[in-house]
Amino acid sequence: MSVAAYPLPLDHLVLPTADLATASDRLSxxxxxxxPTGTHPFGTVNRCVYFADGCFLEPLAIGDRGRCAAAxxxxxxxxxxxDAFRQARGEEGFSAIVFATPDAEAEHARYVSGGISPGKPLSFARPFVDADGQAGEASFRLAFATIAGFDEPFFFACQRIGVPAVDRSALEAHENGARRLAGAIVIADDTDPIRQAIATIAGAAAPPGAGPATLALPNAAIEVMRPDDYRRRFGANPDCGRSGFALIRVGVDDIEVTRALLTSRTIVNRxxxxxxxxxxxxxxxxxxLFEAGAAS
Known part of the structure; x- marks a missing residue:
C-alpha cells in the first residue's frame, strides 16, 4: 500500500442538487x-465536471430513494x-470537500484516533462512460470526517482504486477555458478551530493567527473566513449562512474569454x-470564482 504524503491534495467537491438535468444545464x-450520468450502487447519481488537473466537481442527486434509505x-x-445536508439545507448546495489519498484505511484510522470519524469507510464501484460512449468501471474507498459544531457539511478522503482505461480528455476540455480546481472558501464565525480541524483532516499545518487564513494543499487552497469578511470581499452574503462551504475557485486560461462567454449567455457575473x-x-x-491560472 502506498504511504500518504501530507498534506493530502484536493480531489473533488460534492454539490447536492435536486435534479441532474438542472445541474447539467446550468454548468453547461x-x-x-x-x-454522462454515473450511477452509484447505493441510490445516488452524478454528472461530474472533470478538470485537466485530475480534480472534479460532483453534482449529486437522488436516483433511487429506496436504495438510499436502505444504504x-x-x-x-x-x-x-x-441526506442530513438536504434535510437541513435544502436540495441545492455544496456539502463536502474531498481529499485524495493512496490509503483510505489509514486515513480512517487517523480520523478514528482523532475522534472525528462519523462512521465506517465505504468501498464501491460504478460504471464510467467517456464522451465517446466508451465504458469502464471506477472503484473507490472513502474515509469520512466531520467537525464538531459544523453540523451538515462534511469531509472525506478518497482513494481511487480502479481507474477505468478510457480517454477522459474530451471531458476535461471546457468552453470557458477551465483548467483546474483551485480551491474553496469555508465560512465560520469562529475561524480558528475550523481551520485547525480542516488542517487535521487534510494532514496539513494550519496557518497561525485569527481571521481569514489560507490552508495550502499541494494542488489547491482552502480559505476559512467569517461571514462579514466574505461580504466585504465579494460584495454579498455567503449563501451557506454563517457556516458552511460558500465558494468554488476555478482556474481558467483567459479570464476575459471566460467573462465574454458568461456575458454572451446572460449569466450574471461581476x-x-x-x-x-x-x-x-x-x-x-x-x-x-473564475480566476486566470488560479495558482494556489
Missing amino acids: ALGFTVA IAEGNVFVARD IVGNGVLVPRAAGQGADI
Missing part, C-alpha cells in the same frame, strides 16, 4: 463540459451525510479582484 451554460439503514456514511464571480444558482451548488 457556464461553459463546462458535463460528463442509510446499513450505515452508509456518504448517503447519510448527503469582477472581483482579478477574477469573475458567478453567484450561486440552482444546479450550481455555490458561488464560483
